[in-house]
Amino acid sequence: xxxxxxxxxxxxxxxxxxxxxxxxxxxxxxxxxxxxxxxxxxxxxxxxxxxxxxxxxxxxxxxxxxxxxxxxxxxxxxxxxxxxxxxxxxxxxxxxxxxxxxxxxxxxxxxxxxxxxxxxxxxxxxxxxxxxxxxxxxxxxxxxxxxxxxxxxxxxxxxxxxxxxxxxxxxxxxxxxxxxxxxxxxxxxxxxxxxxxxxxxxxxxxxxxxxxxxxxxxxxxxxxxxxxxxxxxxxxxxxxxxxxxxxxxxxxxxxxxxxxxxxxxxxxxxxxxxxxxxxxxxxxxxxxxxxxxxxxxxxxxxxxxxxxxxxxxxxxxxxxxxxxxxxxxxxxxxxxxxxxxxxxxxxxxxxxxxxxxxxxxxxxxxxxxxxxxxxxxxxxxxxxxxxxxxxxxxxxxxxxxxxxxxxxxxxxxxxxxxxxxxxxxxxxxxxxxxxxxxxxxxxxxxxxx
Amino acid sequence: xxxxxxxxxxxxxxxxxxxxxxxxxxxxxxxxxxxxxxxxxxxxxxxxxxxxxxxxxxxxxxxxxxxxxxxxxxxxxxxxxxxxxxxxxxxxxxxxxxxxxxxxxxxxxxxxxxxxxxxxxxxxxxxxxxxxxxxxxxxxxxxxxxxxxxxxxxxxxxxxxxxxxxxxxxxxxxxxxxxxxxxxxxxxxxxxxxxxxxxxxxxxxxxxxxxx
Numbered sequence: 001x002x003x004x005x006x007x008x009x010x011x012x013x014x015x016x017x018x019x020x021x022x023x024x025x026x027x028x029x030x031x032x033x034x035x036x037x038x039x040x041x042x043x044x045x046x047x048x049x050x051x052x053x054x055x056x057x058x059x060x061x062x063x064x065x066x067x068x069x070x071x072x073x074x075x076x077x078x079x080x081x082x083x084x085x086x087x088x089x090x091x092x093x094x095x096x097x098x099x100x101x102x103x104x105x106x107x108x109x110x111x112x113x114x115x116x117x118x119x120x121x122x123x124x125x126x127x128x129x130x131x132x133x134x135x136x137x138x139x140x141x142x143x144x145x146x147x148x149x150x151x152x153x154x155x156x157x158x159x160x161x162x163x164x165x166x167x168x169x170x171x172x173x174x175x176x177x178x179x180x181x182x183x184x185x186x187x188x189x190x191x192x193x194x195x196x197x198x199x200x201x202x203x204x205x206x207x208x209x210x211x212x213x214x215x216x217x218x219x220x221x222x223x224x225x226x227x228x229x230x231x232x233x234x235x236x237x238x239x240x241x242x243x244x245x246x247x248x249x250x251x252x253x254x255x256x257x258x259x260x261x262x263x264x265x266x267x268x269x270x271x272x273x274x275x276x277x278x279x280x281x282x283x284x285x286x287x288x289x290x291x292x293x294x295x296x297x298x299x300x301x302x303x304x305x306x307x308x309x310x311x312x313x314x315x316x317x318x319x320x321x322x323x324x325x326x327x328x329x330x331x332x333x334x335x336x337x338x339x340x341x342x343x344x345x346x347x348x349x350x351x352x353x354x355x356x357x358x359x360x361x362x363x364x365x366x367x368x369x370x371x372x373x374x375x376x377x378x379x380x381x382x383x384x385x386x387x388x389x390x391x392x393x394x395x396x397x398x399x400x401x402x403x404x405x406x407x408x409x410x411x412x413x414x415x416x417x418x419x420x421x422x423x424x425x426x427x428x429x430x431x432x433x434x435x436x437x438x439x440x441x442x443x444x445x446x447x448x449x
Numbered sequence: 450x451x452x453x454x455x456x457x458x459x460x461x462x463x464x465x466x467x468x469x470x471x472x473x474x475x476x477x478x479x480x481x482x483x484x485x486x487x488x489x490x491x492x493x494x495x496x497x498x499x500x501x502x503x504x505x506x507x508x509x510x511x512x513x514x515x516x517x518x519x520x521x522x523x524x525x526x527x528x529x530x531x532x533x534x535x536x537x538x539x540x541x542x543x544x545x546x547x548x549x550x551x552x553x554x555x556x557x558x559x560x561x562x563x564x565x566x567x568x569x570x571x572x573x574x575x576x577x578x579x580x581x582x583x584x585x586x587x588x589x590x591x592x593x594x595x596x597x598x599x600x601x602x603x604x605x606x607x608x609x610x611x612x613x614x615x616x617x618x619x620x621x622x623x624x625x626x627x628x629x630x631x632x633x634x635x636x637x638x639x640x641x642x643x644x645x646x647x648x649x650x651x652x653x654x655x656x657x658x659x660x661x
Contacts, residue, residue, distance in 0.1 A: 015471075017471055017474045017475060018471075018474060020474065021473075021474035091463075091467065095556075096512060099512070099514040111498075111556055112467075112470055113466065113469070113470045113473070113491060113494040113495075113498070115491060115529065115530055117526075117529035117530070117532070118526055118529060118530060121522065121525060121526050121529065122526075125522065162517065162519070162548075162550045163517055163518060163519040163522070163550050164517075165517045165550065166516055166517050194637065195552060195636055195637065196515045196552055196635075196636060197513075197515070198515065229512070
């Protein structure tokens with residue numbers, strides 16, 4: 001028996017009559033702590049202040065916002081823990097949008113019109129499910145996937161609540177992907193897909209395939225999901241990550257921009273957009289995405305990757321204001337404490353950005369003096385971009401050439417060639433890039449002969 | 450009827466359904482007459498919802514939201530929506546052997562069952578029996594159970610009597626949707642189906658939904 005009177009409810013609807021009706025329903029169930037929110041932002045503020053145990057939200061909210069956007073915002077930004085219930089109330093016109101959510105979906109929903117009895121059955125069911133799966137959510141929150149998998153396997157064996165079967169299988173698949181046991185995850189999702197047309201299982205399988213670098217197979221599967229409905233936002237997100245992996249940053253950016261336009265307050269997607277746009281050389285879009293995150297959570301809320309992107313955007317702008325330079329300088333000072341030579345990508349990015357932002361001989365000399373390190377390790381494409389940018393900026397074109405040669409040897413130039421090419425052109429050093437390419441091609445021919 | 454006309458009609462139905470929702474929400478609780486009014490409004494809304502489902506079926510807009518759902522819970526939900534109609538005058542017995550689950554769209558099937566139960570209550574003399582039965586292969590295999598059915602028996606005149614035609618006409622919309630919804634459910638190459646017949650148990654009508 002669930003103790004409803006202990007739970008804190010938040011009812012969100014812009015219509016007073018609907019709020020009162022929902023309040024009467026949950027009071028009838030025995031709820032005592034009931035709060036109401038009249039709009040999207042009112043709801044955000046209340047959830048921020050104290051996360052309710054159960055959120056009951058109408059899909060259509062005022063200010064052109066909807067319940068799915070609210071759900072994404074409070075889940076992605078950690079305001080509502082996964083063990084708390086988010087329950088959606090929807091008219092059948094928006095019903096397809098509600099069920100199309102693949103990853104961030106409500107814990108349950110009810111279609112209007114509904115009777116208080118039906119709401120009670122659904123709500124109690126959702127609460128009960130959360131209680132049953134609590135150990136799983138706790139393990140997932142702590143990123144302890146082994147523990148989460150143990151719990152799921154135990155429950156699958158026990159079969160005491162067969163109606164939670166798909167939930168358990170889904171989490172099992174996700175844990176297997178997180179533990180890099182993608183083969184097992186794919187077999188599991190295949191078994192589920194044979195049973196029914198589950199878009200979430202296809203999207204999850206596509207993610208597993210992508211992790212295994214099976215990009216074409218992954219892309220085909222995602223295309224299939226996207227063809228069945230454009231409402232599967234998670235599928236679009238996976239498609240963007242496949243395109244990114246394939247080096248098609250422009251198409252990846254276009255997809256992410258579409259997603260962000262739908263919900264600008266989803267910081268996770270804004271962050272992804274900032275990253276991809278930067279790789280695509282679209283500094284303006286990247287900068288706007290970072291600022292959209294900052295607008296919500298402030299500069300101090302940015303994570304380490306976002307702070308690097310913030311400085312990168314500024315470093316790639318043509319005319320950096322003194323105020324921006326000062327802010328970047330302070331950011332780099334803060335980041336220095338977190339960066340060690342062992343964190344190779346961050347270390348290389350930090351020194352490159354330091355040379356670019358400070359525009360003084362000591363930073364640039366220090367950067368050039370670390371030449372052996374820049375040539376010893378393999379870096380991510382965006383860090384290679386930073387290194388070449390800094391080398392050209394510090395008037396060390398020979399070092400830039402050496403780095404490009406290293407990228408060619410590691411087959412890393414091709415996906416980012418347009419960006420690197422544009423960089424050499426911007427410094428009037430296009431000939432140097434062509435020279436390295438020529439030399440490498442010749443070496444290859446000679447080697448073959 | 451043109452597509453445009455159909456859209457106008459469906460949008461009108463949708464608006465009326467929502468207006469009824471607002472009207473129902475404004476009825477005071479705890480007054481018998483109001484409870485009855487609320488129940489009537491609810492039934493009118495259900496009727497309008499079914500018309501919208503018909504439209505979406507015709508337009509191929511209906512997408513299933515499949516999950517493993519306990520049939521017991523669905524029957525419980527459906528029964529609750531008929532409680533006002535039952536009014537203590539007729540009894541509903543539920544027989545469920547092993548709390549089976551099946552793969553189906555909970556909302557669609559729940560509406561279908563609740564519609565079938567309302568019809569059974571309307572036509573029965575005293576008793577309705579709801580049976581939840583696991584399929585032949587239920588529980589066989591590694592993870593995913595397949596096949597269940599739900600039967601609604603009543604002791605009314607049944608589909609085979611004089612009232613047959615009238616009953617089928619009056620339940621036309623609901624049965625049309627029910628057949629479609631049943632057929633939309635497929636699993637391991639098998640398709641769901643709806644069987645209407647005579648109840649060997651109570652002598653009246655039998656409504657049997659088979660989910661693959």
